[in-house]
Amino acid sequence: MNGGRHPASFRDPSGFIFWRDGRLFRQIEPSYAEHWEQLNASGLLDELVKDGLLVPHEVFPAGEGISESAVAVLAPERLPLLSHPYEWSFSQLKEAALLTMEIQVRALKRGWILKDASAYNVQFRRGQALFIDTLSFEPWDVGAPWVAYGQFCRHFLAPLALASYVDPRCIALLRNHVDGIPLDLAAAMMPRKAKWNMGLTMHLFAHARAVQNAGSGAAKSGKMSETATLALMGNLEATVMKLALPPQKTTWGEYYGDTNYLAEAMEAKGRLVADLVDRVQPKPHLAWDLGANDARFSMTLAERGIPTVAWDMDVMAVEHAFHRAKAAGKEMLPLVLDLTNPSPRIGWANEERASFLDRGPADLVTALALVHHLAIGNNVPLPMVAAFMARAGRWVIIEWVPKSDSQVQRMLSSRRDVFHDYQEEAFSAAMSDHFETVQRQPIPGSERVLYLFRRRDG
Amino acid sequence: MTDMPSLQAIAPLAYLDGGTGSMAIQMVIAGALSVGFLVKTQWKALVARLQSRSKSSVQE
Numbered sequence: 001m002n003g004g005r006h007p008a009s010f011r012d013p014s015g016f017i018f019w020r021d022g023r024l025f026r027q028i029e030p031s032y033a034e035h036w037e038q039l040n041a042s043g044l045l046d047e048l049v050k051d052g053l054l055v056p057h058e059v060f061p062a063g064e065g066i067s068e069s070a071v072a073v074l075a076p077e078r079l080p081l082l083s084h085p086y087e088w089s090f091s092q093l094k095e096a097a098l099l100t101m102e103i104q105v106r107a108l109k110r111g112w113i114l115k116d117a118s119a120y121n122v123q124f125r126r127g128q129a130l131f132i133d134t135l136s137f138e139p140w141d142v143g144a145p146w147v148a149y150g151q152f153c154r155h156f157l158a159p160l161a162l163a164s165y166v167d168p169r170c171i172a173l174l175r176n177h178v179d180g181i182p183l184d185l186a187a188a189m190m191p192r193k194a195k196w197n198m199g200l201t202m203h204l205f206a207h208a209r210a211v212q213n214a215g216s217g218a219a220k221s222g223k224m225s226e227t228a229t230l231a232l233m234g235n236l237e238a239t240v241m242k243l244a245l246p247p248q249k250t251t252w253g254e255y256y257g258d259t260n261y262l263a264e265a266m267e268a269k270g271r272l273v274a275d276l277v278d279r280v281q282p283k284p285h286l287a288w289d290l291g292a293n294d295a296r297f298s299m300t301l302a303e304r305g306i307p308t309v310a311w312d313m314d315v316m317a318v319e320h321a322f323h324r325a326k327a328a329g330k331e332m333l334p335l336v337l338d339l340t341n342p343s344p345r346i347g348w349a350n351e352e353r354a355s356f357l358d359r360g361p362a363d364l365v366t367a368l369a370l371v372h373h374l375a376i377g378n379n380v381p382l383p384m385v386a387a388f389m390a391r392a393g394r395w396v397i398i399e400w401v402p403k404s405d406s407q408v409q410r411m412l413s414s415r416r417d418v419f420h421d422y423q424e425e426a427f428s429a430a431m432s433d434h435f436e437t438v439q440r441q442p443i444p445g446s447e448r449v450l451y452l453f454r455r456r457d458g
Numbered sequence: 459m460t461d462m463p464s465l466q467a468i469a470p471l472a473y474l475d476g477g478t479g480s481m482a483i484q485m486v487i488a489g490a491l492s493v494g495f496l497v498k499t500q501w502k503a504l505v506a507r508l509q510s511r512s513k514s515s516v517q518e
Contacts, residue, residue: 012473115472138472145488147472150480202487207480214479222481228488231495235487 005066007351012116014135018066026057026074027065032135036072039137044110048131053103055079055123055132074134080286080307080331084353085119085155086175087335087343089319090163090245092129093171096122097156099129101237108230113140117152119174120353124333127326143223146232150211153203154180157240161204162186164243165194168315172336178347183208199239245319265445272441273368273397274300276452279438280395284363288392291370295321295334298366302330306364311337339370339388340378357391365393369448371427372401372408376419382430390434390455398431400424400449424449 006017006024014032018025028036039045048054060073085093096119104114114136121133155174158181162170166189173181187208194200224232277300284306289298292310294317301308302325310321310332321334337343342356367389374380389396401408403422412419428437428451435453442449 014473116474145476145481145484147474147476147481149484150477151474153480202490206487207483210483211477211479214477214482222485224485224488225492227496228485228492231491232484232488234495235491 007349008120008347008353010348012135020066023078024076025060025064026076026134027067028071028074028135029069030071033071035138036135038139039112042110042112044107044112044137045134047106048103052128053099053106053131054134055125055130057134076132076134079123079125079130079132081309081333081359082123082354083309083333083335084175084343085122085159086172087337088171089315089322089334089336090160090168090171091319091322092124092334093119093156093163094160094240094243095129097152097160097240098237099131100152100156101233101240103131105230105233105237107137108140108233111140112137113146114148117148117155119155119180126329126331127322142226142229145222145224146229149232150183150207151180152236153183153207156180157200157203157236158183158186160240160243161194161200162189164245165190168245168319171315175343175346178352184212197239197242199235199242203236203239262445265443268444269368269399269446269448269450270297270300272443272450273297273366274304276397276439276441276450277301277304277306277364277366279452280364284395286362287364287366288360288362290337290339290365290367290392291373292321292334293317295324295332297368298332298334299324299328299330301364301366302328302332305331307331308333309362310334311339313338339374340380360392362393364395364397365389366397368397368399369401369407371398372405372411372422375422376408376411379418382421382427383433386427386430386434389431389453394455396431396435396451396453396455398451398453399443400427400451402447402449405447 004018006019009016009018013029014035015026015028018027045054049056055076057074057076060075062070062072064070064073085096088096099122100114100117104117107113115138116133116136118133121131121136123130123132154177159171159174162173162181170189183204187205190200190204195205287301287306287308289295289301289308289310292298292312293314295310298308298310298321308331310318312318312321312334313336315336318334318336325332325334337356345351345355345358346353371385374385375382389398402424403409403419431437431451431453435455437451438454439452440449441451
């Protein structure tokens with residue numbers, strides 16, 4: 001995706017995104033020209049950018065576009081990685097929903113309205129939700145219903161309600177439903193007690209029935225007063241605000257509290273990881289911490305000014321890591337990812353939303369206390385682990401966990417040991433097919449070893 | 459509403475299909491909510507007015 005029009009940017013005729021020299025630009029088309037002029041004059045964009053709600057952009061002349069139809073070209077501020085809503089935790093999706101509503105309310109105050117309410121219009125920067133679709137605004141036609149109401153409920157309300165009342169993993173349903181979770185599906189999955197929530201009764205249950213009953217009939221004409229519109233937005237926002245995760249524990253969410261590391265060994269590991277990171281040259285522009293858990297080592301990278309994505313399969317681990325990132329204000333983005341089934345390309349022509357590997361390779365990948373989960377927990381042969389790492393990163397820091405380690409022994413206690421090749425020599429040989437070993441560093445106070453590898457082709 | 463410019467001259471460029479059911483139900487919901495909303499906003503305005511009046515009388 002290094003040149004030409006972005007494959008997800010085709011629905012709105014107002015403009016589109018394109019790539020040039022690895023940078024994203026937004027081209028404005030003639031149909032939006034008059035709106036663009038008015039929108040700039042309204043002061044809304046300046047207000048949103050100033051308050052950190054909307055991505056800042058530079059304006060380039062029309063000649064910088066990729067077709068003659070360009071009216072203007074915007075270059076939004078670069079973000080380290082574009083994430084997808086099905087990779088977010090509950091709080092990330094909730095903050096994206098609340099940001100969308102806040103922008104909607106601010107826009108209404110200036111006579112504008114959001115013409116779409118897609119969760120893909122939101123990204124994260126330094127722990128804060130950030131709106132990225134500068135062309136999502138159109139003049140508010142007072143009296144008309146909000147055209148994006150259904151989309152807001154499918155993209156935000158339905159997955160948040162399912163996460164809150166059923167299971168936080170339900171957010172991953174957005175991967176199957178690229179335009180949001182169908183409301184009848186969400187309503188069918190919700191428990192009876194959710195009907196006591198008046199907001200959900202209106203915006204989810206009644207809404208789902210209305211959508212089903214409407215079929216393909218023509219819309220009845222009707223008007224919504226200004227007060228009614230503001231009341232609807234206020235209630236939607238309050239409904240989202242009230243949704244919360246039930247208190248719960250997960251195995252992975254508490255992994256570090258349940259580790260076999262002694263405190264001194266963990267401290268030593270932290271120092272050694274930091275030393276290895278400092279050996280990576282040139283300084284990475286993007287790091288991926290795979291199996292990041294509560295993202296403590298991701299934070300080590302972020303504190304060194306390296307934009308870091310903390311990937312983990314456990315939604316509660318990502319949830320906790322997000323709160324950590326938000327509090328620290330560092331460029332660290334926790335995301336949900338099952339490495340045995342990473343995010344695929346989805347959407348129209350399988351190209352709209354990039355896969356996990358499409359967004360790499362990262363300059364640096366860290367895989368700490370992960371390899372045994374892949375090789376023993378999921379039966380992935382070590383050469384396949386090594387080949388995957390070579391696709392994911394240019395430099396890799398891996399923690400080797402030997403079979404004698406108590407964590408591995410615990411994994412093997414309930415199954416037959418068919419992992420005769422799970423040896424450090426075999427691991428090192430598999431990695432050497434793709435990488436050169438820069439450093440091998442045993443972790444004091446443990447049987448584990450840290451490796452720093454550099455990919456042979458750089 | 460503040461700073462509402464005159465934008466009616468420009469036609470909206472909605473490209474989404476709002477969906478018949480979604481458009482209809484939101485009008486019903488918004489209508490029902492607007493009564494409470496109106497009462498709430500009027501009440502807030504009244505309280506604010508009373509507070510500012512009591513402040514100014516204290517200053518006098």
